[in-house]
Amino acid sequence: MLGRLQDRVAVVTGAARGIGAATAKRLAADGAKVAVLDLRKEACQDTVNAISAAGGHALAVGCDVRDAQQVEAAMQQVVARWGRLDILVNNAGIIRDNLLFRMSEDDWDMVMNVHLKGAFxxxxxxxxxxxxxxxxxxxNTSSTSALGNRGQANYATAKAGLQGFTRTLAIELGxxxxxxxxxxxxxxxxxxxRAAAxxxxxxxxxxxxxxxxxxxLRRAGKPEDVANVVAFLVSDEASYVSGQVIYINGARPQG
Known part of the structure; x- marks a missing residue:
């Protein structure tokens, strides 16, 4: 339903491309004003331009989600621009895949800091x-890898952590x-x-x-498949849905 997010203000992290960009565009199409947040402000411009061209409202925000001061400044910028903050989609993420015995401390720390510390x-x-x-x-954007995936000890752990974080915040903020x-x-x-391949x-x-x-389902997923579910979860139609993890995987068995 178009317009169901009218007058809402959203922040989508990691929104320069992929799932984040698709989510930002979908929320804007539903009527939200969207802050498109990524590491570099310039990288956000394609997403902002697409939203603006479709008649929506968007703001490019450069922010390293691992840095508390940058995060606080980004949120303040959004509220200063639009007067409120209704929706946060924690989507920023990276991969540093390797088997455990080859994985460096930096590979571990980078993935933990972007996914978990960034969401926090x-x-x-x-x-x-x-x-x-x-x-x-x-x-929060988790992954089916939260259930375990070869070569992704860091990523799987971070994504599983986000599920515990989600349930805890639902209890505290409900x-x-x-x-x-x-x-x-x-x-x-x-x-x-593509990088994984x-x-x-x-x-x-x-x-x-x-x-x-x-x-x-005999097809790969598209970023829009995820964006559509996020759009439902941030709408008032999902007002009694909280603390849930929704797998979007075409019924693919894990393992």
Whole structure:
């Protein structure tokens, strides 16, 4: 339903491309004013331009989600621009895949800091505004890898951590009318999955075909498939949904 997010203000992290960009565009199409947040402000411009061209309202914000001061400044900038903050989508993420015995401390720390510390800092900053207005929606991007995936000890741990974080925030923030949920995408065609194919020495076409053979719906996911679920979770239609993790994987068995 177009317009169901009218007058809402959203922040989407990691929104320069992929799932984040698709989510920012979908929320804007539903009527929200959207802060497109990524590491570099310039990288956000394509997403902002697409939203503006479609008649929406968007703001490019450069922010390292690992840095508390930058996160606080980003949230303040959004509220100064639009007067409130209703929706936060913690989507920023990176991969540093390797088998455990080859994984460096930096590989571990980088993934933990972007996924987990970033979601913590952004949620902590955003909830202040949400608690004050007694309204808010937070969605964290987990992954089917939270259930375990070879070569992703860091990523799987971070994504599993986000599920515990989601359920805990739902308990703590529920009394303030703030819903907190998570989405857990499976095989979605993004730059990240292309990088995964390169890592294992396969062409992306081969990599995708192998994945689709294990997906009952017989297709790979698109960023829009995830964005559509996020759009529901941040709408008032999902006002009694909180503390949930929704897997978006075409019914693919894990393992």
């Amino acid at each position: 800092l952004c949620s902590r900053a955003a909830q202040r505004y949400m608690v004050e207005q007694r309204y808010g929606k937070i969605v 009394p303030f009318n703030i819903n907190v949920n998570a989405v857990a995408p499976g095989f979605i065609v993004t730059d990240m999955t 390169e890592r294992v020495g396969m062409s992306f076409e081969e990599f995708e075909r192998a994945a689709i053979e294990r997906i009952p």
